[in-house]
Amino acid sequence: MKKMKKRNMHAGPSLIRQSENRMKLDVQNIGKTFTLHNRNSVQVCGFSNVSFSVNRGEMLALTGPSGVGKSSILKAIYRTYLTNPGSILFHRTDGSVINLASCGESQVLNLRRREIGFVTQFLKVLPRITALQAVASPLVELGETEQTSSLQAAYLLDLLGIREELFHISPLTFSGGEQQRVNIARGVIAPKELLLLDEPTASLDEKSSDRVLELLMELKKKDIAMIGIFHDKGKIERVADKTYNVQREDSPVMTSSIQQEAA
Amino acid sequence: MLLDVRNVSKIYGTSCDQCLSLTGVEHDRAICPECGSVVAVNSISLSARKNEILGIVGESGSGKSTLLQLIYQDIRASSGEIFFQGVTDKNGQPSNILHEPPSAVSRLRSKEMSMIYQNPRLGLNFLFSAGGNIAERIIGAGERRYDEIRSNALDYIRRIEMETSRIDDYPEEFSGGQQQRIQIAKALSSSPQLLLLDEPTTGLDVSVQAKILDLIKELQQDMGFSMIIVSHDLGVINHLTDITVVMKHGTLVEYGLTDQILEDPQHPYTQLLVSSIL
Incomplete structure (x- = not known):
């Protein structure tokens, strides 16, 4: 909180122009309806009228009760779900803007490789690879050497409190909390914007949770924009800069900054 | 594209x-x-x-x-x-x-x-050895020097994690999975x-x-x-x-x-x- 105020106080005129270009993602009025053709074409609303924006180095927390569509919104941004209507504008470092809701599949694939990362709720890896390989693989896929990638993976696993003796075992044999930390390490190893x-x-004890939150704070300092789903208010206050409360159907939605809430 | x-x-x-x-x-x-x-x-x-x-x-x-x-x-x-x-x-x-x-x-x-192919018989010539099959494609891609062809074929046999000593065996002497591996080696040997x-x-x-x-x-x-x-x-x-x-x-x-x-x-x-x- 103090840090944020300090940063704002130092934001002189030159930084105002910069702040105009700090937009990373601008979600405008997106909605998602699932049509189940094999169930008498029944329509299920995933979410509707969702709008928010995130700047570089900022964490937006999505809040709201279970089943309200928070995970679906993340999947829509990642293009696992197709949305209609609305636009999801991704601002690239070179100044160009891509609408993730409508751009080509190849473009999405390129963005996923280099610019947009997704830490899913559950770890999905093949049972034949070790924890170290699972974490290192996103870096290897970007062309980094196996050795450098493994070193970085070991560093992250250690940082998140995974014991070294587990590095060479399939993470699918791990506990829920350990799997989640492997998944986070895997999600952050390759630098994304x-x-x-x-x-x-979700399934971490307090100590592990602290380590993850610290890691996320570090990523914010590296100017990475983040959208996260958290249920714990304390965690939201600690790590998020603003919240977006997702609500059912057409009820009004609120965006608020943590500073405003605190005030 | x-x-x-x-x-x-x-x-x-x-x-x-x-x-x-x-x-x-x-x-x-x-x-x-x-x-x-x-x-x-x-x-x-x-x-x-x-x-x-x-x-x-x-x-x-x-x-x-x-x-x-x-x-x-x-x-x-x-x-x-x-x-x-x-x-x-x-x-x-x-x-x-x-x-x-x-x-x-x-x-x-x-x-x-x-x-x-699903059926290795469509992708491999069963009258040629494993190495011969790979060599056929390397030659097709323009290589004519025997030493290069042989060493490339050996390299691809290694890449598919197969014993190089089996390079001169015929496809029918291999299991179905191994035949698929040889097909893979053959297909990739022209660096497509x-x-x-x-x-x-x-x-x-x-x-x-x-x-x-x-x-x-x-x-x-x-x-x-x-x-x-x-x-x-x-x-x-x-x-x-x-x-x-x-x-x-x-x-x-x-x-x-x-x-x-x-x-x-x-x-x-x-x-x-x-x-x-x-």
Whole structure:
């Protein structure tokens, strides 16, 4: 909180122009309806009228009760879900803007490789790979050497409190909390500009949760924009700069900054 | 763009001018009611970029293998256009490979594109040794020096994690999974830009299937070629591909990112397919 105020106080005129360009993601009035063709074409509303924006180095927390569509919103940004209507404008470092809701599949694939990361709620890896390989693989896929990638993976696993003796075992044999930390390490190892986090601390004890939150704070300092789903108010206050309360159907939605709430 | 397929169709039979409009997923048939011709592939358009992995899924008889054979020029399309990076006319403009002379098509098939068939007998010459099969393709791609050919063949035998001492054994002396590995070594030995795979692991037991798929993925990451893989197994598609094409009755039903197709399928047929996963 103090840090934020300090940063704002130092934001002189030159930084105002910069702040105009700090937009990372601008979600405008998106909605998602699932049509189940094989169930008499029944329509299920995932979410509707969702609008928010996130700047670089900022964490937006999505809040709201279970089943309100928070995870679906993250999947829509990642393009696992197709949305209609609305637009999801991704601002690239070179100044160009891409609408993730309508751009081509190849473009989405390129963005996923280099710019947009997603830490899903559950770890999905093949049972034949070790924890170290699972974490290192996103870096290897970007062309980094196996050795450098493994070193970085070991550093992250250690940082998140995974014991070294587990590094060479399939993470699918791990406990829920350990799997979640492997998943987070895997999600952050390759530098991305926008990170989507689906309940990254859901099944973690306090100590592990602290480590994850500290890691996320570090990422913010590196100017990474993040959208996360958290249920714990304390965690939201600690890590998020603003919240977006997702609500059912057409009820009004609120965006608020943590500073405003605190005030 | 590495490969650009535009409106390609394949009709078996006399064919009439209504074959394409009266068949397909919206008519729920692939046989033309007017002339009785079988429309195996109906006006398909798709593209593949460098390093991209495409999957084609659909039920038996949906035309997915035929589409692969049309791309590889195993069979000739009835209509449409196929462009491949680097194949140009005299003015340097992209040229439809369906109108290229046989020599150009042959060059494309022996160097730039490779096919791995479900049945190793289609991809391997059983009268040649494993090394001979690999050498055949290396020679086809232009290499003539014996030492180079032999050392390249040995290198690919190593890459498929096979004992190099078996280089002179004949395909029938290998198991089904090993035959598939030799097919992979042969297909990749010309360093192709595009690898086409037609149900490469169907019929193999699950442990062999996993090893072959892991090998394919590893080699793809290493060598950076593009792939189009045909499979009716959504697990294989999920494991290997970035983009998925769904086919039924010869037509393209849905095209999208693989995770989108599996988690948010739009078309009734795709929804049925995804809900049928065991």
